[in-house]
Amino acid sequence: MDYVFLIAGSLVILTCFYFIVSPFFTAGDEHAAGVMQDEEKLSLDQVYGAVNELEMDFLMKKITAEDFEKLKEQYQLLAAELLKNETKAQKAGGSKKLADDAEAEILRELRKLRKQKG
Amino acid sequence: MYLIGNIAIYLGIAISIYGLIANALGIKQKSGKWLESARGAVLSLAFVSSISSFLLLYILGTSQFQFKYVASYTNESLPLAYKLTAFWAGNAGSLLLWAFLLSIYTAMVVFSKEQKNPMMPYVSSILMLNVLFFFTVMALNANPFEMTDKIPADGKGLNPMLQNPGMILHPVTLYMGYVGLAVPFAFGIAALILKRMDSEWIKLTRRWTLLAWLFLTLGNIIGGWWAYLELGWGGYWAWDPVENASFLPWLTVSAFLHSVMIQERKNMLKTWNLSLIILSYILTLFGTFLVRSGILTSVHAFGDSNLGTYFLVFMAFMMLFSLYIVMTRYTLIKKDSSPIEAYFSKESSFLLNNLILVAAAFAVFWGTMYPLISETFTGTKVNVGAPYFDKVMAPILLGLIVLMGICPLIAWQKAVIEKFLKNMLWPLAMGVATAIILFAAGVKGIYAIVGLSATSFMFGTHVLEFARGIGARRKATKENVLKAAFKLTVKNQRRYGGYIVHIGIAVIAVGVISSHAYSSEVLKTLNTGESIKIGEYALQFNSLTEQMKNGNGVVVADVAVFYKGKDIGKIKPEKIFYETWPEPSTEVAIKTNWSQDLYVVLSSWENKDKVTLMVKVNPFVSWIWTGGIIMVIGTAFALAGGGPASSRYQINKGLKTVGR
Numbered sequence: 138m139d140y141v142f143l144i145a146g147s148l149v150i151l152t153c154f155y156f157i158v159s160p161f162f163t164a165g166d167e168h169a170a171g172v173m174q175d176e177e178k179l180s181l182d183q184v185y186g187a188v189n190e191l192e193m194d195f196l197m198k199k200i201t202a203e204d205f206e207k208l209k210e211q212y213q214l215l216a217a218e219l220l221k222n223e224t225k226a227q228k229a230g231g232s233k234k235l236a237d238d239a240e241a242e243i244l245r246e247l248r249k250l251r252k253q254k255g
Numbered sequence: 256m257y258l259i260g261n262i263a264i265y266l267g268i269a270i271s272i273y274g275l276i277a278n279a280l281g282i283k284q285k286s287g288k289w290l291e292s293a294r295g296a297v298l299s300l301a302f303v304s305s306i307s308s309f310l311l312l313y314i315l316g317t318s319q320f321q322f323k324y325v326a327s328y329t330n331e332s333l334p335l336a337y338k339l340t341a342f343w344a345g346n347a348g349s350l351l352l353w354a355f356l357l358s359i360y361t362a363m364v365v366f367s368k369e370q371k372n373p374m375m376p377y378v379s380s381i382l383m384l385n386v387l388f389f390f391t392v393m394a395l396n397a398n399p400f401e402m403t404d405k406i407p408a409d410g411k412g413l414n415p416m417l418q419n420p421g422m423i424l425h426p427v428t429l430y431m432g433y434v435g436l437a438v439p440f441a442f443g444i445a446a447l448i449l450k451r452m453d454s455e456w457i458k459l460t461r462r463w464t465l466l467a468w469l470f471l472t473l474g475n476i477i478g479g480w481w482a483y484l485e486l487g488w489g490g491y492w493a494w495d496p497v498e499n500a501s502f503l504p505w506l507t508v509s510a511f512l513h514s515v516m517i518q519e520r521k522n523m524l525k526t527w528n529l530s531l532i533i534l535s536y537i538l539t540l541f542g543t544f545l546v547r548s549g550i551l552t553s554v555h556a557f558g559d560s561n562l563g564t565y566f567l568v569f570m571a572f573m574m575l576f577s578l579y580i581v582m583t584r585y586t587l588i589k590k591d592s593s594p595i596e597a598y599f600s601k602e603s604s605f606l607l608n609n610l611i612l613v614a615a616a617f618a619v620f621w622g623t624m625y626p627l628i629s630e631t632f633t634g635t636k637v638n639v640g641a642p643y644f645d646k647v648m649a650p651i652l653l654g655l656i657v658l659m660g661i662c663p664l665i666a667w668q669k670a671v672i673e674k675f676l677k678n679m680l681w682p683l684a685m686g687v688a689t690a691i692i693l694f695a696a697g698v699k700g701i702y703a704i705v706g707l708s709a710t711s712f713m714f715g716t717h718v719l720e721f722a723r724g725i726g727a728r729r730k731a732t733k734e735n736v737l738k739a740a741f742k743l744t745v746k747n748q749r750r751y752g753g754y755i756v757h758i759g760i761a762v763i764a765v766g767v768i769s770s771h772a773y774s775s776e777v778l779k780t781l782n783t784g785e786s787i788k789i790g791e792y793a794l795q796f797n798s799l800t801e802q803m804k805n806g807n808g809v810v811v812a813d814v815a816v817f818y819k820g821k822d823i824g825k826i827k828p829e830k831i832f833y834e835t836w837p838e839p840s841t842e843v844a845i846k847t848n849w850s851q852d853l854y855v856v857l858s859s860w861e862n863k864d865k866v867t868l869m870v871k872v873n874p875f876v877s878w879i880w881t882g883g884i885i886m887v888i889g890t891a892f893a894l895a896g897g898g899p900a901s902s903r904y905q906i907n908k909g910l911k912t913v914g915r
Contacts, residue, residue, distance in 0.1 A: 196727030
């Protein structure tokens, strides 16, 4: 019986040893840690979420109509700028027509997002 | 068994040390292999702690009395469920449970989808340092696999008070809460070490923190329920030092869960949030120190060892380490943090809520530690007891309830005081109406009426928030009420989950206030056939019998119960005499309806025809357990959905970043 426990104990040690040692024989030596990001980027979804919440606050009569319109406009500008930057990055070096296309796409995307999120 | 158990514990120490070294080398040499090997160490820790835990369960379940721990906390006749729950009945098993949970949590974090995050080596090191501590204490002081010199024929058995379903859930849920807090703490410190002043660590650990808070809530509620059923004094919370120890981190984590929203949305309160999570983590160690050291008198029977010293040393080390990290990064945090812009705003209301919660934590801490403080300065141990806590905590918690009624009405941005006052009208009317109705119904006790009215106001606010939200959604989408309600809550799970939790707190508040203010008690000796009257109940003592149950002698009183003159059945309070325990245990008999509990204790008896019963009528106690369930549902709802909060503070500052 003692042998069984001895073997089991050895197996526990060997398993742990395997978990610890195996990376030295399998993994590449590149730095496993990911790339440090300098800043968290604002996403269009987040801006839209903010507009949505703002609209709810307005409909629930927590903010005034003036503040609502003003803030909404600011958020929309922010969303437009985000989309514009995104499109610019994608079509770097593009013509004016491309920029106009981007504007049109922004409006379409905004409309689509608004519809989707209700 | 002895061999494998001890191999597992000593391997735990060796692997934790190795993991720390491997992480250090990996970070220093930027070596993926070393970091991967450290991850292997985490996996090994989860493996060895699982092995030792299953082994302990096995030797407990099979009554292997050659092991000291098994012989100390179980015996042959103990039901299997309690043999297994004896795992956490003593110090050694509790430490192993802690090490096991921590190792599993560490593995879950390290092998999550964030495994390549630069913070991860630091996070895993901090968590492994904790695991190392627990394995070391087990090896040096409380080894669950220690053998007896002479194998006893039977064990000592489990304390009868621990033979309750509460024993299955209460300690485990509390430990899961305690251990869970190590994760956001580790991320917070890792972020500071890397000088990452954004709110990424908060977003990554939101679910961990919420889960830990959920378990702390569950642990406290189940603990109260257990005390109510088992201790036989008619209450559920006695401000016992060990109860306070689990309430303290609950308060600070509650504050943290609110203030992180401000950091996520408005880039404020960074130092505050870090301090709160450090404090919460330290309080979990402090709680364990209180339970294990026995420096304060408590109904919890663990405090008879020198384990407290180990916890004190480790707590001091972690505190100094955290303080050092915060102080060296303080200017950086400050530089990157935004100040509060307006006094009347959501963020200032949240800050106020935080201050009240922290004040509550301080008041509880002070009352808990006062016996030690008084002994240090005067040489006499003075216990402040429940009157202090009731007096100090009642106004603080009342303030909190009022604030819970106010906060949801304030808009996240551009809060306008006129709009706010207008929105507050209906909830306020509800609060006032409650006060008038209670007065008109002849209810006495001004403080209780104020408390109940404030609760009604808070409840009204939340109902109105739901109603307004549904109305607003319907206006925008033309959906029917049910669909609008469903979509509203599902699309804002974090917010409405929080509101459900608040409603749960309102329900608990009704239970706590009413049972404190309006419970009645009668202690009377009765001969066979005689009755007691209490409130609208009449109890008639019929007989006293002795019987055997699960090998234990049980004395049962047979009592007929009448409510408003109508027979509503029988109630049978008991005293159980355990062979292995000198004191009999009290088994309370309770009849519950929606508004009150009839609580009967068999206090003593002279002979078969003469007993003394303690009878209490506790109003609305069942609301406390119901409120607890609502809180758990709300937290689970918030946990299930919702990514980070929408950011909105940057609109005037350009679009570079969010939530830093």
